[in-house]
Amino acid sequence: MLGYIARRLIWMLLVLWGVMTITFFVARVIPADPVGAILGPQAPPEAIERERERLGLNRPIYVQYIRYIFDLLRGDLGISLRTRRPVLQDIAQFFPATAELALSAFLIGVVLGISVGVVSAVYPGRVIDHASRVFAIVGLSMPAFWLGLLLLLGFYYKLGWLPGPGQLPYWMPRPPRVTGFLFVDALLAHDWSALTSYLKHLVMPAFTLGWISTASIARITRASMLEVLREEYIKTARMKGLKESGVVMKHAFKNALLPIITVVGIRLASLLEGAVLTETVFAWPGLGRYATHSFLSIDFNAVVGVAIFTAFLYAFCNLAVDLLYAYLNPKIRYV
Amino acid sequence: MRGLTWKDIVKHLFRNPLSLVGIVIILGLCVLALLAPYIAPHDPYATDPINKLQPPSKRNPMGTDGLGRDVWSRVLYGTRISLWIAFLILIISGTLGTIIGIISAYFGGFWDNVLMRITDVFMAFPQLILAMAVAAALGPSLTNVVLAISFGAWTIFARLARSRAIAIVQEDFVEAARACGAGHLRLLFVHILPLALSPVIVQGTLSMGGIILTAAGLGFLGFGAQPPSPEWGLMVSEGRNFMPHAWWVSTFPGLAIMITVLGFNLLGDGIRDILDPRMR
Numbered sequence: 001m002l003g004y005i006a007r008r009l010i011w012m013l014l015v016l017w018g019v020m021t022i023t024f025f026v027a028r029v030i031p032a033d034p035v036g037a038i039l040g041p042q043a044p045p046e047a048i049e050r051e052r053e054r055l056g057l058n059r060p061i062y063v064q065y066i067r068y069i070f071d072l073l074r075g076d077l078g079i080s081l082r083t084r085r086p087v088l089q090d091i092a093q094f095f096p097a098t099a100e101l102a103l104s105a106f107l108i109g110v111v112l113g114i115s116v117g118v119v120s121a122v123y124p125g126r127v128i129d130h131a132s133r134v135f136a137i138v139g140l141s142m143p144a145f146w147l148g149l150l151l152l153l154g155f156y157y158k159l160g161w162l163p164g165p166g167q168l169p170y171w172m173p174r175p176p177r178v179t180g181f182l183f184v185d186a187l188l189a190h191d192w193s194a195l196t197s198y199l200k201h202l203v204m205p206a207f208t209l210g211w212i213s214t215a216s217i218a219r220i221t222r223a224s225m226l227e228v229l230r231e232e233y234i235k236t237a238r239m240k241g242l243k244e245s246g247v248v249m250k251h252a253f254k255n256a257l258l259p260i261i262t263v264v265g266i267r268l269a270s271l272l273e274g275a276v277l278t279e280t281v282f283a284w285p286g287l288g289r290y291a292t293h294s295f296l297s298i299d300f301n302a303v304v305g306v307a308i309f310t311a312f313l314y315a316f317c318n319l320a321v322d323l324l325y326a327y328l329n330p331k332i333r334y335v
Numbered sequence: 336m337r338g339l340t341w342k343d344i345v346k347h348l349f350r351n352p353l354s355l356v357g358i359v360i361i362l363g364l365c366v367l368a369l370l371a372p373y374i375a376p377h378d379p380y381a382t383d384p385i386n387k388l389q390p391p392s393k394r395n396p397m398g399t400d401g402l403g404r405d406v407w408s409r410v411l412y413g414t415r416i417s418l419w420i421a422f423l424i425l426i427i428s429g430t431l432g433t434i435i436g437i438i439s440a441y442f443g444g445f446w447d448n449v450l451m452r453i454t455d456v457f458m459a460f461p462q463l464i465l466a467m468a469v470a471a472a473l474g475p476s477l478t479n480v481v482l483a484i485s486f487g488a489w490t491i492f493a494r495l496a497r498s499r500a501i502a503i504v505q506e507d508f509v510e511a512a513r514a515c516g517a518g519h520l521r522l523l524f525v526h527i528l529p530l531a532l533s534p535v536i537v538q539g540t541l542s543m544g545g546i547i548l549t550a551a552g553l554g555f556l557g558f559g560a561q562p563p564s565p566e567w568g569l570m571v572s573e574g575r576n577f578m579p580h581a582w583w584v585s586t587f588p589g590l591a592i593m594i595t596v597l598g599f600n601l602l603g604d605g606i607r608d609i610l611d612p613r614m615r
Binding site for chain 2: 016280292295311314
């Protein structure tokens with residue numbers, strides 16, 4: 001197991017190095033004119049020359065590359081051209097909102113997805129099975145940003161049941177920032193009105209983001225459960241007179257878990273992607289919105305920073321899934 | 336496709352009601368896209384400020400947007416954009432991926448390792464973020480959306496083509512062709528490529544929905560088509576500000592995206608069911 005973990009870690013480091021290289025390529029090599037993007041088209045030639053020198057762009061590309069890698073290894077992502085602050089500081093400020101959103105969406109996706117999948121596998125071919133399959137495929141086909149807008153239209157503008165975009169109403173003071181996670185900060189400050197308001201604000205974005213995961217988790221759960229329920233030992237368990245609920249949950253579900261975990265892991269990582277769109281719709285002050293704004297204003301340091309940060313998170317999610325997988329499935333442990 | 340011919344697949348597809356619905360949706364959209372100039376009641380770019388934000392009516396079946404343009408005509412023209420873009424992305428990333436995949440399998444050893452590790456690195460990025468970064472670096476436009484999405488979408492095709500080609504490379508007919516004096520290029524593109532294509536084509540159908548969603552997402556965020564293009568994602572974004580009192584401006588283009596993606600997902604599901612009997 002240790003050997004496997006070590007190999008997997010080394011592999012991850014190599015991938016991350018590759019990620020840094022591709023990001024360098026995208027940010028420094030593709031754009032014909034990064035300085036033009038910073039200074040604008042009317043900048044005088046001397047200013048352009050000075051800026052090129054300041055950024056080190058007049059050096060050979062391999063020198064730039066080495067400097068870039070060393071900066072990254074020191075955790076220096078540079079200064080954002082848009083916010084004029086270190087990119088790392090920006091990421092630290094905006095990430096908690098995304099993390100809270102993504103985790104709530106993840107919970108919704110896992111709980112709803114697994115229950116829908118199990119139910120439709122237990123009653124294959126019945127109305128509830130067909131309904132949930134249709135639900136899954138429609139869910140996978142829906143653009144998240146559009147779903148978000150429809151929810152806003154219905155529950156905020158028309159019915160008024162839920163609050164609109166943002167995390168808190170504009171008149172409500174934010175609890176003092178301790179961890180950056182609004183949920184935790186509100187708890188620490190015993191600010192119950194902010195907490196309930198925040199949770200209400202969280203419902204629609206979390207549901208929008210969780211919806212897509214629900215669909216794909218439900219689908220894999222159904223397939224995996226159907227396969228396991230056909231096995232002989234399930235028949236044996238039934239013949240022993242065990243309760244059907246026990247057979248389904250203890251004997252079948254546990255063995256159906258492996259493929260489900262893979263999909264769940266992929267979904268967790270791809271929530272980051274969905275967060276970009278969801279945050280834009282709900283004016284959620286997270287990393288996704290920061291990414292959109294900085295990318296649109298061609299803020300190269302921020303582009304690099306966000307791309308690498310998300311790729312790191314992605315890599316860690318994949319690592320966690322692989323390790324969990326190896327732990328749960330002894331067959332692949334030493335491969 | 337063990338033991339299945341293309342004929343079997345088509346036969347199965349037409350027997351499955353859901354994939355039949357998918358096929359009908361896709362064909363219908365293609366017809367709409369082709370006939371858009373003839374069936375659109377209005378010019379998709381013609382503004383009419385006096386009649387702006389009109390609700391759906393006989394004259395404007397999907398209402399008008401903030402500049403008085405007919406939403407239905409714009410959605411119709413948008414079909415062309417979305418299908419065309421998705422098609423281009425598929426061709427570019429499919430070609431690139433297949434070539435990388437068969438080269439990797441053909442040469443094997445060191446080059447196989449290098450190419451597959453590069454593929455892994457590209458897979459380590461969230462697709463949308465990578466596409467956003469490339470689109471930002473190149474500047475927002477429809478052409479760049481195609482490049483940006485293709486930049487990350489080829490990986491799955493490379494893997495599939497490689498796994499198929501590894502088996503083909505060991506076949507006797509490849510050895511025979513080599514003995515007859517065929518060079519690397521000829522072996523790769525005349526003998527191996529045609530046989531490695533089928534998994535790529537199948538995966539292409541499966542990927543189509545996701546590609547359309549990503550492209551629409553980029554349009555929505557502002558990385559894709561620029562106004563006044565009737566690109567669906569951009570239209571949803573333009574309608575956002577009118578959402579409370581003019582729901583139709585955003586709702587219909589979004590619905591069009593959903594129906595298109597649904598069509599491809601239904602077809603893809605049908606194909607997957609045929610290839611993987613466990614899912615049946």
